[in-house]
Amino acid sequence: SELGFQCRRHAAHELLVSGHIHEGLAMLRSVLTETGDKIPTTIGAVKRQLVWRHLRIALHGTKFRARKSPDVRTSLDELRIDMMRSASLGLSMVEPLTGAARQANAVLVARRIGDPRRFAYALCFYAMYLASSGTRVAAAKKMVAQARELAHDLDHPLLLAWTRAGEGIADFFAGNYVTSLEILEE
Numbered sequence: 001s002e003l004g005f006q007c008r009r010h011a012a013h014e015l016l017v018s019g020h021i022h023e024g025l026a027m028l029r030s031v032l033t034e035t036g037d038k039i040p041t042t043i044g045a046v047k048r049q050l051v052w053r054h055l056r057i058a059l060h061g062t063k064f065r066a067r068k069s070p071d072v073r074t075s076l077d078e079l080r081i082d083m084m085r086s087a088s089l090g091l092s093m094v095e096p097l098t099g100a101a102r103q104a105n106a107v108l109v110a111r112r113i114g115d116p117r118r119f120a121y122a123l124c125f126y127a128m129y130l131a132s133s134g135t136r137v138a139a140a141k142k143m144v145a146q147a148r149e150l151a152h153d154l155d156h157p158l159l160l161a162w163t164r165a166g167e168g169i170a171d172f173f174a175g176n177y178v179t180s181l182e183i184l185e186e
Contacts, residue, residue, distance in 0.1 A: 016090025035080045046097050053104035067114025077113045100129040120150035120159050124166040131173040141170045
């Protein structure tokens with residue numbers, strides 16, 4: 001059931017962010033399997049997955065088109081995006097490459113289903129991962145600006161705050177520490 005799935009997703013998230021990494025990863029893998037997704041078991045496979053998703057985003061761009069009528073896959077895709085968000089947040093400090101691969105996939109899925117709220121969140125979070133490389137900060141800032149524009153259009157308080165945090169993170173990785181601190185304190 002969807003409720004059971006959401007409970008297991010939240011459990012995986014909480015286990016990961018509270019330091020119970022092995023239990024959280026086991027739960028995460030189990031829940032991802034339910035959505036037809038999986039976390040590769042080797043660092044090489046994670047890197048290949050991440051590079052492939054970076055390339056797909058680079059080739060297709062981040063142009064977004066909202067869809068009024070969702071297709072049949074939308075419900076499952078929404079669950080997948082929620083799971084990817086939990087995985088990205090939970091893995092960001094312990095397995096950042098795996099987290100980045102999940103988040104890159106979230107951008108691709110959110111763009112396909114056309115949900116502006118999920119796309120803005122996914123794009124901004126992906127941009128934070130991208131900025132952390134230190135070499136893609138300019139591209140990350142453009143993505144955060146695009147996500148922020150969507151958040152303004154939606155007038156969504158959480159997304160406005162999230163995209164503002166994205167600006168602060170991007171500034172941090174650009175070396176603008178004072179500006180970054182001011183933004184993040186805000």
